Amino acid sequence: MKVLKLPKSNREEFVLALTEFGEVHIPKAKGKESYIFDKMESPDEIAWEYLRTIAPPKKYMTPPRESLLRYNTAEGYREVNAEYEQRMILFGLHPCDIHGIRILDEVFSGEYNDTYYFQRRKDVIIIGLSCIPDDKCFCRSMGTDFVESGYDLFLSELHDSYLLAIGSGLGDQIVRKAEDYLRTPTESDRREYLEIRNRRREQFEVELDISDLPYILDLERESEVWDDIGAQCLVCGSCSMVCPTCYCFNVYDQQDLNGENGERLREWDACLYKNYTRVAGGETFRDTRADRVKNRYLHKQRHFVEEYGRPSCVGCGRCVDACPAGINVVEVFQRLRGVA
Ligand code: SF4
Ligand code: SF4
Structure with missing residues (x-):
C-alpha cells in the first residue's frame, strides 16, 4: 500500500481538489454537539474533530425513504433508476463506519442482490479519517478500530499532518491530481504515527468481551435481563435508525386518489416495532417489547455471526447516544455475562 503525507496547512486545498471527482459530502456540525454528513459548500465547514454523526453514511446507499418503481394504469410500471448523477465523495468516514459499509455490501450482495443499493454504491468514493475514541466507542472490542480495506483514501492524523493511505485505483487517480499538496512521509512521521496509534489503543474506556458471546446469548435466552430491558425500552426505534449496519426495511405502495x-x-x-413482526392474518411472532429487544441483540451478536462469521455491530456508540431510555448495549451484554 502506498502512503503519502498531507500537511495540515494544505488540507483545505486538498479537499477542494476532490470536487473534480464528484460531489463532496463531509461531517458538519449540527447544533452545539451533534454532527451530520452533508454536502460541502466550503472546506471551512469540515468538522475535522467530529466523532460520530447522528445518521450513519448508509443513507447514501440506502436512503431512509426511496421510490422503487412508479406505475399507472395506462402504461404499467417502470423501475426507478437510483444512480447518482455524479460520483459521491464521502469524506471523513471513521473506521467503524467504513466497516459498517463493508457489512452492508455483503448483506445486499447476498442471495438477493439489491440493485438499488448497488446503483448508488458503485459511485461512492470513500475517504476515511482517523479518530480518538470517547466513552461510548467500543470499536476496538469489535475489531473495527482500524480498517485495512474498503476505502479509496484514508487519512491518519499526526500532529501537523496526515498520513494518506491509497486504497484503490481511484484513490491513486485523486492523489495524482492533488500531488502539489502532498509530500513523502519521513522517518519521524512514521514514528509519530506509531506513537499516536499506540496511545489511541489505550484510550478506549469501554470494553466488550465478544469471545463467546453467541454461546452466552443462547444460554441466556430466558434471562430476566430481557424483561428488564423490555420494560425500559420505549420502542422508539432510534437505535436501529442510527445504526450503520441495521438494514431492515418496509415496502408499500402509495396510490393517488383516482387509482x-x-x-x-x-x-x-x-x-x-410491533408492526414489523406482524404477518398476514394478524399474527405477531414477537409480541412483547422484551422479545423484540432480545431479537435485535441476538441478531447483531449471534445470528449474524452464524451467517457471516462476524457480528453486525461495529461499536460506533450511536445507539448508546440515541437511546432516550438510557439503554447501553455494552451494559446489556455485560449483565447477561454476569459481570455488571
Ligand atoms: S448496535 Fe449500536 S454500537 Fe453497534 S453498530 Fe449499531 S449503533 Fe453502533
Ligand atoms: S433507542 Fe432505546 S428506547 Fe428506543 S427502541 Fe432502541 S432501546 Fe428502545
Whole structure:
C-alpha cells in the first residue's frame, strides 16, 4: 500500500481538489454537539474533530425513504433508476463506519442482490479519517478500530499532518491530481504515527468481551435481563435508525386518489416495532417489547455471526447516544455475562 503525507496547512486545498471527482459530502456540525454528513459548500465547514454523526453514511446507499418503481394504469410500471448523477465523495468516514459499509455490501450482495443499493454504491468514493475514541466507542472490542480495506483514501492524523493511505485505483487517480499538496512521509512521521496509534489503543474506556458471546446469548435466552430491558425500552426505534449496519426495511405502495398512478416505496424499518413482526392474518411472532429487544441483540451478536462469521455491530456508540431510555448495549451484554 502506498502512503503519502498531507500537511495540515494544505488540507483545505486538498479537499477542494476532490470536487473534480464528484460531489463532496463531509461531517458538519449540527447544533452545539451533534454532527451530520452533508454536502460541502466550503472546506471551512469540515468538522475535522467530529466523532460520530447522528445518521450513519448508509443513507447514501440506502436512503431512509426511496421510490422503487412508479406505475399507472395506462402504461404499467417502470423501475426507478437510483444512480447518482455524479460520483459521491464521502469524506471523513471513521473506521467503524467504513466497516459498517463493508457489512452492508455483503448483506445486499447476498442471495438477493439489491440493485438499488448497488446503483448508488458503485459511485461512492470513500475517504476515511482517523479518530480518538470517547466513552461510548467500543470499536476496538469489535475489531473495527482500524480498517485495512474498503476505502479509496484514508487519512491518519499526526500532529501537523496526515498520513494518506491509497486504497484503490481511484484513490491513486485523486492523489495524482492533488500531488502539489502532498509530500513523502519521513522517518519521524512514521514514528509519530506509531506513537499516536499506540496511545489511541489505550484510550478506549469501554470494553466488550465478544469471545463467546453467541454461546452466552443462547444460554441466556430466558434471562430476566430481557424483561428488564423490555420494560425500559420505549420502542422508539432510534437505535436501529442510527445504526450503520441495521438494514431492515418496509415496502408499500402509495396510490393517488383516482387509482391511476402510484409508486412503490421502501422505507427504513426496525425489528423493535410491533408492526414489523406482524404477518398476514394478524399474527405477531414477537409480541412483547422484551422479545423484540432480545431479537435485535441476538441478531447483531449471534445470528449474524452464524451467517457471516462476524457480528453486525461495529461499536460506533450511536445507539448508546440515541437511546432516550438510557439503554447501553455494552451494559446489556455485560449483565447477561454476569459481570455488571
Ligand atoms: S448496535 Fe449500536 S454500537 Fe453497534 S453498530 Fe449499531 S449503533 Fe453502533
Ligand atoms: S433507542 Fe432505546 S428506547 Fe428506543 S427502541 Fe432502541 S432501546 Fe428502545
